[in-house]
Amino acid sequence: MLKSSSNPKLAEANKCIFVKDYEQAEAILEELAQSKAFSDDILIHLRRIELASKVEKLDDLVNVYDALVKEMPENLTYKLAHLFAQQHTDGISNRDALECYQELLRAVGPHPGIYYGIGYCHEVDSGLERAKRAYEQCLNMDSTWHPAYFGLSQIYYQLGDEKKGDQYFTRFEELAPYNVYGNFETHRKLAQEFAEREDFEAAEVAIKTLGEWWV
Structure with a gap:
């Protein structure tokens, strides 16, 4: 895991x-x-x-x-x-940003952040296959780059492959649990942690945001 x-x-x-x-x-x-x-x-x-x-x-x-x-x-x-x-x-325009990332790739060589930026640019322009390849290259270099898992999940959802989209979203959530609302266990654990710190206001927010998510 x-x-x-x-x-x-x-x-x-x-x-x-x-x-x-x-x-x-x-x-x-x-x-x-x-x-x-x-x-x-x-x-x-x-x-x-x-x-x-x-x-x-x-x-x-x-x-x-x-x-x-x-x-x-x-x-x-x-x-x-x-x-x-x-x-x-x-x-900066998306096209100019893509050119900057590609220029960096030529200048310094492969880097997960560069591939992520390239993938993001292609995703914004609906170039889903190119975005998918760039995100995959990012993760091949560094499997902890959780934003790329999120990007891949959204691409597969757009391509109609919900199963694969869910797989990548689960990986994103495993690496960045506090970047995602709606998971009951995450809200519960965080509310308990803040309550133990006697930060009851934060604990209340952790519970309220769960209610807001599911309402």
Whole structure:
């Protein structure tokens, strides 16, 4: 069975997002993104981008990554994060983003983040077969890249293969349980954990979001 993230701070940030404590999650992700130990983990930056989009701070984060790329132009992680962030704004067209990923692939060689970006671009343009191949290449390089499992699940659903879509979604959920609402056991465990911490407000949110999901 695939395991979820082994980074306890990232797991904590995801739990905070799950119960809508966005301010705390933002602080944890910023700390991780700036730390020497984890600054090269592109999945942390991707989660930071997703949160910034949710709380409408993505334009500010694009500027942060733009400055980092200018300061460290050889840093692939920051280049990818900048591209990912721009794609979620009007800062770059999908076609231009795809060209940037392909240029990076030629310059630095295979990398799971590059393949994921290529797959995402093709998926946005409904190039499902090309997107599928790129996501598969991403996972062949790093089987912990959970966003690619999610991408593949959505592609197979669109192709009408619900069984395979469910298989990939299950793998995504195993690796990133707090990125998904609606699983009773996840909500129950998280509510219990926050209650044991005496954070009863967060525990209540964990239960309420389950009700909202199934209503």
